[in-house]
Amino acid sequence: MPLPTEPVTLSPEELAELSRKLSDMRHDINNHLSLIVAAMELIRYKPATAERMVATLGEQPGRISESLKKFSTEFEKAFGITKP
Secondary structure: OOOOOOOOOOHHHHHHHHHHHHHHHHEEEHHHHHHHHHHHHHHOOOHHHHHHHHEEEEEEHHHHHHHHHHHHHHHHHHOOOOOO
């Protein structure tokens, strides 16, 4: 990924916004991981719920990837990082 050739400066407002987006991403990922743990616990203690919980488990990796992708796009935009 091509990086800027000049120093990048963010205003306090831009930095605050990027920090908020990072916080949102961490929160989202932690929520998705909590759902994975909860589904696994339910399956462990109530094996009959496995079929229903498999759907929940299967959705979480995509949601985590989407959250990372969303933040990465904002981060790259804020710092002028471009893709070839």
